[in-house]
Amino acid sequence: MVFTSTLLRAVGAALTAASLALSHDSPTHSGGYTLADSFNTSNFFREFSFFSDGDPTNGAVAYVDASTANKDGLAGYTQGGIYLGVDYKKSASSTTNRPSTRLESKKSWNRGLFIFDIQHMPAGTASSKGCGLWPALWTLGPDWPAGGEIDIIEGVNTQNHNFVVLHTQDACPVSNNGAMANTKLVSADCKGHLGCKQQASSPTTFGTDFNAAGGGVYAMEWTDDTISVWFFPRNSPLLNTTRASSPDPATFGEPLAKFVSAGCAMSSAFKDHRIIINTSLCGDWAGKEWDSTAECKAMANTCADFVGNNPDAFENAYWIFNSLKVFQRGEGMGGGNGTGNGTGNGTEYGRGHGYDRRRGVLRG
Numbered sequence: 001m002v003f004t005s006t007l008l009r010a011v012g013a014a015l016t017a018a019s020l021a022l023s024h025d026s027p028t029h030s031g032g033y034t035l036a037d038s039f040n041t042s043n044f045f046r047e048f049s050f051f052s053d054g055d056p057t058n059g060a061v062a063y064v065d066a067s068t069a070n071k072d073g074l075a076g077y078t079q080g081g082i083y084l085g086v087d088y089k090k091s092a093s094s095t096t097n098r099p100s101t102r103l104e105s106k107k108s109w110n111r112g113l114f115i116f117d118i119q120h121m122p123a124g125t126a127s128s129k130g131c132g133l134w135p136a137l138w139t140l141g142p143d144w145p146a147g148g149e150i151d152i153i154e155g156v157n158t159q160n161h162n163f164v165v166l167h168t169q170d171a172c173p174v175s176n177n178g179a180m181a182n183t184k185l186v187s188a189d190c191k192g193h194l195g196c197k198q199q200a201s202s203p204t205t206f207g208t209d210f211n212a213a214g215g216g217v218y219a220m221e222w223t224d225d226t227i228s229v230w231f232f233p234r235n236s237p238l239l240n241t242t243r244a245s246s247p248d249p250a251t252f253g254e255p256l257a258k259f260v261s262a263g264c265a266m267s268s269a270f271k272d273h274r275i276i277i278n279t280s281l282c283g284d285w286a287g288k289e290w291d292s293t294a295e296c297k298a299m300a301n302t303c304a305d306f307v308g309n310n311p312d313a314f315e316n317a318y319w320i321f322n323s324l325k326v327f328q329r330g331e332g333m334g335g336g337n338g339t340g341n342g343t344g345n346g347t348e349y350g351r352g353h354g355y356d357r358r359r360g361v362l363r364g
Helices: 066-072 207-212 239-243 303-309 330-334
Strands: 006-010 034-039 048-050 061-063 075-078 081-085 098-100 102-105 112-120 133-140 149-154 163-167 184-187 196-199 216-222 226-233 257-261 274-281 318-328 347-356 361-363
Touching (some): 061 274, 066 075, 112 133, 196 257, 216 239
Antiparallel strands (some): 075 081, 102 274, 112 216, 163 196, 184 196, 226 257
16 A cells, blocks of 8 residues: 655644645535535545544553654555554554554534545454454544434444444433334443444444445434434445435435434534544453453453554554545534544644555655
């Protein structure tokens, strides 16, 4: 994989007008939803911040800042998309926790249609089977759990089906009326750490099988009464409905998961959400499931031991996004409100030199 250019610039430094120009697609007003924000290889690292604090979920992971990600080839551009990876070279002798990436949008939104075109997501190798991994694509409000959380893609260890999960501060009963018949409603109250959870039935929705099929498109619609998630494999005849200038979820078919209020005040339970993309390791979910996951337990006594001593297990643990788009209605047509605080080291990741992941050298 050959990365295109990368340059680091301090946030707030004087930049040229060209480098400040955001490459948003032009707003369209032909339908109910209007494009508010678009992120791709032209602007992603200006619009998302690196999170480099300690892992909030207590994982065996060290989230890196932009400078380290640039130096070590953990973020960049490849195959026409945005690359976000995990270190697969260092062993326990050279690192306490394995370096990884977590990026958060600088903007936040209330309600809308979010569409993610993904080439590749973190997965295990044939021998590691995904053990230790906890990748997630999610949105998060302020002061968790007061602002709510929407997990669009999430799973751990050997799991091969996607989980879609909501978390709220107060009791939030939901049903999954209108979701695909073979989607399982695992839990129906969104309150707290466990949340309300729906499990997909198809292995192409997550991990190795998702990647083998060329990835796909995830869409999430957030309204005052429902939160719905669709998945479109590359060969889906409905895939092009997500590419319309003003996409209409009524044309998407049945959602993979649908959370319908059954007494939950969704309009107040979810607010001011930023987009977050990360790959954690072990931690409060993958780590706690270790002893009960026979395939993983057979390879190491603890999750942290496995992660520290098996760098090659994480060679496939990376995201490639083609694009991320946010559509809104009415007052949301002006785009995100920019309230995200961009936790991290205060640097921007732009375009300049590039990293060749195969050889570990900088390329001009």
